[in-house]
Amino acid sequence: xxxxxxxxxxxxxxxxxxxxxxxxxxxxxxxxxxxxxxxxxxxxxxxxxxxxxxxxxxxxxxxxxxxxxxxxxxxxxxxxxxxxxxxxxxxxxxxxxxxxxxxxxxxxxxxxxxxxxxxxxxxxxxxxxxxxxxxxxxxxxxxxxxxxxxxxxxxxxxxxxxxxxxxxxxxx
Numbered sequence: 001x002x003x004x005x006x007x008x009x010x011x012x013x014x015x016x017x018x019x020x021x022x023x024x025x026x027x028x029x030x031x032x033x034x035x036x037x038x039x040x041x042x043x044x045x046x047x048x049x050x051x052x053x054x055x056x057x058x059x060x061x062x063x064x065x066x067x068x069x070x071x072x073x074x075x076x077x078x079x080x081x082x083x084x085x086x087x088x089x090x091x092x093x094x095x096x097x098x099x100x101x102x103x104x105x106x107x108x109x110x111x112x113x114x115x116x117x118x119x120x121x122x123x124x125x126x127x128x129x130x131x132x133x134x135x136x137x138x139x140x141x142x143x144x145x146x147x148x149x150x151x152x153x154x155x156x157x158x159x160x161x162x163x164x165x166x167x168x169x170x171x172x
Contacts, residue, residue, distance in 0.1 A: 018067070019064055022058060022064065044078070046074060046077065046081070047074075049074070050071050050074035050075070050078075053070065053071065053074070054071045
C-alpha cells in the first residue's frame with residue numbers, strides 16, 4: 001500500500017465513531033479472507049491477547065467506549081515494553097562499546113604496540129579520593145573506618161580514673 005492511500009484511509013477512520021470502526025474492521029477481515037494473496041503478519045503475543053479480548057467483549061455487546069478503554073491499556077503496555085526494549089538495547093550497545101574498547105586495548109598491550117605508544121600517551125587522570133578516607137586535616141578518629149590502635153591504652157572511664165576518689169555529695 002502506498003503512503004497516500006494509507007494516509008487517506010487513516011483520515012477517514014479517525015472521524016468514524018467506535019461502532020462503525022468495528023464494522024470497518026469486520027469488513028476488512030472479510031476482504032482479507034476472500035481476496036488476500038498472502039497471509040498478514042502474525043501479531044505479537046500481547047497484540048494477539050488484546051485482539052482476542054476485544055473480540056470477546058464485542059461478542060458480549062459491551063459498549064465500545066469500555067472496549068476502547070480496556071484495549072487502550074494493552075496499547076499503552078505495548079508502548080512501554082517497546083520503549084523499555086529501546087532503553088535496554090541502548091544500554092547493551094553502550095556496554096558492548098566499552099567491552100570492545102577494553103578488548104582493543106588488551107590486544108594492543110599484548111601485541112607490544114602499547115609499549116611503543118606509551119611514550120606519547122597522555123598521563124592518567126588523578127585517582128578519585130575515597131570519600132570514606134580521612135582528609136589530611138581531620139583526626140584519625142573522624143574517619144568511619146578508623147580502627148583503634150591495639151597497643152594504645154584504653155581511654156579513661158570513671159572506674160579507671162587516676163587520683164583519689166571523691167564522693168559526689170550534693171551541697172558539700
